[in-house]
Amino acid sequence: MQPKCSLRTRLTGLWCQEMRFRPRLRKLSWALSAVFLLNSVIQISQCFWADYRTGHLLLATGWLILAGLGNFYCMFVYWDFSPEGLTARVLWKVKRIPWQSVRSVGKLGYFRDNVKINYGHSIEDYGNLVTTPAHREKFIAALRQFAPQAEFEN
Numbered sequence: 001m002q003p004k005c006s007l008r009t010r011l012t013g014l015w016c017q018e019m020r021f022r023p024r025l026r027k028l029s030w031a032l033s034a035v036f037l038l039n040s041v042i043q044i045s046q047c048f049w050a051d052y053r054t055g056h057l058l059l060a061t062g063w064l065i066l067a068g069l070g071n072f073y074c075m076f077v078y079w080d081f082s083p084e085g086l087t088a089r090v091l092w093k094v095k096r097i098p099w100q101s102v103r104s105v106g107k108l109g110y111f112r113d114n115v116k117i118n119y120g121h122s123i124e125d126y127g128n129l130v131t132t133p134a135h136r137e138k139f140i141a142a143l144r145q146f147a148p149q150a151e152f153e154n
Helices: 007-012 026-047 053-075 136-146
Strands: 077-081 085-090 093-098 102-106 115-119 127-131
Touching (some): 077 136, 115 136
Antiparallel strands (some): 077 085, 085 093, 115 127
8 A cells, every 4th residue: 555645745754644544433523522512502592591691601611612622632643654663643642663663463352443553572662552543454454564574363
């Protein structure tokens, strides 16, 4: 799976959007945000007929904050593939795993949508990364391309 990058992207050293994977909860996050926004609209509309407007405005503000936080979280969770290694980002935490240290790739438990990546060369630096990409098959295909030395389960 070769990334389709423009010449400008290759020359500037930026990585292609095709090699960035997002979590599968993104659609659920947008649906919850729509519900939260609807609740905030209801609370604001009740302000015009109620005697206790402050309570409704506080509830509406709370619903708007919840709607924003759900999408904010999903915007800053992704996994980037580059020639140097895998970069996993969750909000402000960034973990970089070189391709040479990836040992095995498989599932965690009975969940079919997740991908568990084991990495490290010695017992002291063993670790694992559990991901839930939206496109699991493409994610595993990219892992096979960049880390051919790893053992792949199913």
